[in-house]
Amino acid sequence: MEKIIDENTQGNTLTLEARPDNSRKLYIESYGCAMNFSDSEIVASILADQGYNTTNVLEEADLVLVNTCSIRDKAEQTVRKRLEKYNAVKRINPKMKVGVLGCMAERLKEKFLEEEKIVDLVVGPDAYKDIPNLLKEVEEGRDAVNVILSKEETYGDISPVRLGGNGITAYVSITRGCDNMCTFCVVPFTRGRERSRDPQSILNEINDLAEKGYKEITLLGQNVDSYLWYGGGLKKDFKNASEMQQATATDFAQLLNMAATAHPKMRIRFSTSNPQDMHEEVLHIVAKHDNICNHIHLPVQSGSTRILKEMNRQHTREEYMKLIDRIWEIIPDCSISQDMIIGFPTETEDDHQETLSLMEYVKYSFGYMYKYSERPGTMAARKFEDDIPEETKSRRLTEIVDLQQKHSALRTASFLGKTVTVLIEKESKKNKEEWSGRTEHNNVAVFPKSTYKAGDFVKVKITDCTTATLIGKAVGYSENN
Ligand code: SAH
Ligand code: F3S
Numbered sequence: 001m002e003k004i005i006d007e008n009t010q011g012n013t014l015t016l017e018a019r020p021d022n023s024r025k026l027y028i029e030s031y032g033c034a035m036n037f038s039d040s041e042i043v044a045s046i047l048a049d050q051g052y053n054t055t056n057v058l059e060e061a062d063l064v065l066v067n068t069c070s071i072r073d074k075a076e077q078t079v080r081k082r083l084e085k086y087n088a089v090k091r092i093n094p095k096m097k098v099g100v101l102g103c104m105a106e107r108l109k110e111k112f113l114e115e116e117k118i119v120d121l122v123v124g125p126d127a128y129k130d131i132p133n134l135l136k137e138v139e140e141g142r143d144a145v146n147v148i149l150s151k152e153e154t155y156g157d158i159s160p161v162r163l164g165g166n167g168i169t170a171y172v173s174i175t176r177g178c179d180n181m182c183t184f185c186v187v188p189f190t191r192g193r194e195r196s197r198d199p200q201s202i203l204n205e206i207n208d209l210a211e212k213g214y215k216e217i218t219l220l221g222q223n224v225d226s227y228l229w230y231g232g233g234l235k236k237d238f239k240n241a242s243e244m245q246q247a248t249a250t251d252f253a254q255l256l257n258m259a260a261t262a263h264p265k266m267r268i269r270f271s272t273s274n275p276q277d278m279h280e281e282v283l284h285i286v287a288k289h290d291n292i293c294n295h296i297h298l299p300v301q302s303g304s305t306r307i308l309k310e311m312n313r314q315h316t317r318e319e320y321m322k323l324i325d326r327i328w329e330i331i332p333d334c335s336i337s338q339d340m341i342i343g344f345p346t347e348t349e350d351d352h353q354e355t356l357s358l359m360e361y362v363k364y365s366f367g368y369m370y371k372y373s374e375r376p377g378t379m380a381a382r383k384f385e386d387d388i389p390e391e392t393k394s395r396r397l398t399e400i401v402d403l404q405q406k407h408s409a410l411r412t413a414s415f416l417g418k419t420v421t422v423l424i425e426k427e428s429k430k431n432k433e434e435w436s437g438r439t440e441h442n443n444v445a446v447f448p449k450s451t452y453k454a455g456d457f458v459k460v461k462i463t464d465c466t467t468a469t470l471i472g473k474a475v476g477y478s479e480n481n
Contacts, residue, residue, distance in 0.1 A: 018053040026052040027061035028163075031079060032069025034220055034271065035191075036102055038171040040067045041160035043101065043128050048161060050132050058089055063097050063135070065121075068104035070186045072373035076104055080116075087118045097138055099123060099131075103190035107377075109147045119143075125176070125191050126150040129158075149177075149192030156201035159208065166425055168215050168455045172205050173197065174255065175221035180274065182301070183312045183379035184341060184372060187222055194222070196229045199250045199258065206259055206266065215423055215455055216267035219259070224270050225277035227252040253281035260289035265480060267423060267440070267457075268292045272299060272339075275323055276314035283330040291480070293440040294331050295365070298323075299339030303358030304351035307344050312379065317358060324362055335411065335441035338367040342400055343393035345372070345384030352396050356403055363407040365441065366468070369400050409467040412443060420445065420470070421478040422460045424452060445470040457481050 026047050030040045043065065044054055055061055064086050069075040083098070090096050099121030100112055106124035113119055120138045123131060124147035134144035154176055162170055178187050179194040206217055221227060229250045250258075252270075260268055268289075273282075273296050286292045302308055305316040315323075327334050340355065371393045374386040422445045428434035434446045435454070446469060447460050457480035464471040 019048060022048065022051045022053040024050075024052045024062045025055045025060055026063050026065065027055055027058050028065045028067065029082065030067040032067075032071060032075055032103065034171050034218070035173060035176075035222070036067045036069060037163075038160065038173050038220055039102065039125060039128065039155075040065075041163050042155045042158050043067070043131065044163055045158055045161045046128060046131055050135070054163065058086070059093065061096055063099065064089075065099045065101055068100055068102040070103035070107045070190055070375065072370060072375075074373065079104055083116050083118055090118060097121065097135075099134075101125070101128070103186065106147050106149070106190040107186065110145055113143050113145070121145075122147065124149060126153045128155070129153075151193050151195060154195055154197035154201075156197045159205070162212075166454065167213060168423065168425055170209050170214050170217055171220050172202060172209070172217050173220040174202055174224060174252075175227050178222035179226070180223060180276075180314075181312055181379070183310065183383070184301075184344060184375065186375040186378055189377055191222065194226060196227045199229050199255050202255065203258060203262060206263060210263050210266055213455065214266070215457070216269065217259075219256070219268065219270040222272065223274045223277055225252050225273055225279060225282060227255055229255075251279070251281075253279060253285045256282065256285045256292065257289075260285070260292050264289075264291055266291060267480070269295065269442075271297045273297060275300065275320050278323060280326065280330070283327060286334070287331045293442070294333055295335045295337070295440060295442045296327060297337045297339075298327075300358065301339060301341045302344060302347070302351065303355035304347070305354075307347055307351050310346065310380070310384075311341075311344060317354065321358070321361060333441070335365040335443075336362060337442070338362070338364045338369075338404075340367060340369045340400060341372050342369060342397045343372045343388035345380060345387050347372075347388055347396075352399075355400065359400070359403050359407065363410060364404065365411040365443075366408050367404045369397060369404065371397055405467055412465045412468060412470060415439075415443065415462045415470055416465060417462065419459050419461045419475060420472075421480060422447070422458050423480075424454050424456050424458060426454060439470065443470050444468065445472060447472045447474050450474055452477075 028040050030036045068079045086098050097120045098118050100119050101123050105122045112122045121134055122145040126149050127146035130146045137144040175196045177192040177194040181188050300320055303317055374381050420439045422437040422439055424435045424437040426436055428436040428446045435449050436446050439445055445460055452458050457478040458474045459476050459478050460472040461475050462470045462472040
């Protein structure tokens, strides 16, 4: 599939089924990572109880919310541009209120209100339950800000409304925040400490999705491998705290096992894995269950051990390569994808060559590649000057993207002549007569519709391909149905 070289600058507006009693209109737009899209579903759910139905017509909104991303400067600039657009609409409809959610809200806090006069409401990622109170403040003519980060909030008790989706695939968030402190990354500052959600509430959400006919879920976290939940037992049942922890802790491998066992027909994906925290047990669970997709998104960021150290990634190039070997020993056909940062401060030509040679070693199925963007307040920003010239960054990025294209083409072509299982998600954009779906390895596949329908698992014989898309013909239903 065609993979993104830079952030999601499209933005997605989200709408859900209208509740007849609701009279106010919410326009909610999301930028950045899957977690933001998932959070917007939580926010829409909270606001549905406050009388808001969603709309995708900006001009008719009473409340406009933008869920923002701070990961790179460009992501922030995109949001600023959207605020200009909202401003133009607000001139026509002065009663319209505008709120900023997510990572930019958390990073800039009250400053947002000074910098962007149009903003009435600033809400950080852990404060969404406070939105009803904040809206009251706004209605009474006050600006409202809540950017308090929490050590507990997981929104496990809120049943997200599924917005703008296809009714077939859904995200289920399992952890929030991140404790890893990669030196380039703003997430630990904007999303706070890592916390895991009660497995029971995760399983309930998956049950609910299964009942509604969903066919695929993606378990979401900044670092899914460090999922860990203590609890579930009563203190009096155990001799001491450590016995209780051992008896009741649930780690990611166990969670995955529970979800896959409870729903053998549900396709399960997970993202994102972090090399330093990935346990071998997880690989065995993936290998054991047919319904867990054989695809691991395993960001590496750089192929140079020296740069990895400066990034505070807790592994060397060699350790990462060993992990890759182990993945293929346990899950031989596993597809692996990457995130890469080009031009981290002090990156030399040799470091860059090491990244290219690591890519040659793995031959990733696809990847997301970015130029380093200095984020205020991060360790890298404090320690280093952003010293790689823009033209060098651009050149190195092109080299890395070109190599990835080559590997993607190779990986995609390896399916030629094979029959793969595809979950139909939607009509192909290019051809109304064709379905588009994904294989377990996360390749997009297109094929003539015939009598199949969206949500079906179909066996598709692959006859042709582009760099990123498989092209084929359905040869029957898969036993997954
Ligand atoms: N663990 C997270 C990573 C979030 S950030 C996850 O769930 O995906 C996504 C990617 O953005 C990172 O893997 C990294 O490649 C990139 N990124 C993060 N900070 C960056 C920065 N300052 N400049 C450029 N790219 C960055
Ligand atoms: Fe960021 Fe590293 Fe966590 S990239 S989200 S600090 S794993």
